[in-house]
Amino acid sequence: MIFFTGDTHFGDPRVLRIDRRPFNSMSEHDAALIKNWNEVVGGNDEVWHLGDFMSAKAGNCTELLGRLNGRKHLIVGNNDPTATSGADGWASVQHYAEIRADGHHLILCHYAFRTWNQMGKGSINLHGHSHGRLKPAPRQFDVGVDAQELKPISLEHLFAVKQRKALPAARTAPSQD
Known part of the structure; x- marks a missing residue:
């Protein structure tokens, strides 16, 4: 399966303050994101990380x-130092990619x-950077952790979430009293 994520910012204390992530320390934050990642992604899965993986100070x-878990690709973000982009462990590193997945052309x-x-x-733009703060646009999705419950997401799950959000609220019939 293919998963997408971004803006994990491992080891970057700014996310606790700026993005109001619900952790008391960076060690708690990083441990939770690793746990969430590994609960979703299996060893044979593929993960596209859309930038801002970790702070240069994070180790x-x-x-x-x-x-x-998984075979990991990095789309370089504005906070990815060369120590991150040049690290062993990435299957690929680039600033931009176009791939086909589940019958979709993804940018x-x-x-x-x-x-x-x-x-x-009908192509689809997947991105990070905005930390869930951009107004949604058709066929465009923020896959960063702040917009996706702090974990990687598959296309299938991403589309299911969008569909649930698009459904009108259930109406109740007026009382006949």
């Missing part, structure tokens, strides 16, 4: 990658686009 990136970048390749033909 050894290769060691951290070894603790995370992957750390940043959200206003327009993207084959947009008029």
Whole structure:
């Protein structure tokens, strides 16, 4: 299975303050994100991380990658130092990618686009960077952890969540009293 995530910011204390992540310390934060990742992603799964993986101060990136399940690809974000992008453990590293998954043409970048390749033909833009703060656009999804319950997400789950959010609220019949 293929999963997508971003903006984990391992070892970066700013996320506790700026993004109001519900942890008392970075060690608690990092342990929870590793646990969430490994509960969702299996050893044979593929994960596209759409940038801002870890702080340069967080320690050894290769060691951290070894603790995370799956074959990992990095789409470089604005907070990814060369120690992260150059670490052993990435199956690929790039700033932008286009892939096909589950019958969909996906445009992957750390940043959200206003327009993207084959947009008029149904392609989908997956991004991070905005930490769940951008207004949703058609066929565009923030896959960063702040927008996805602090864990990687599959396309199937992403589409199911969108469909649930789009359903109108259940109406109750007026009382006949």
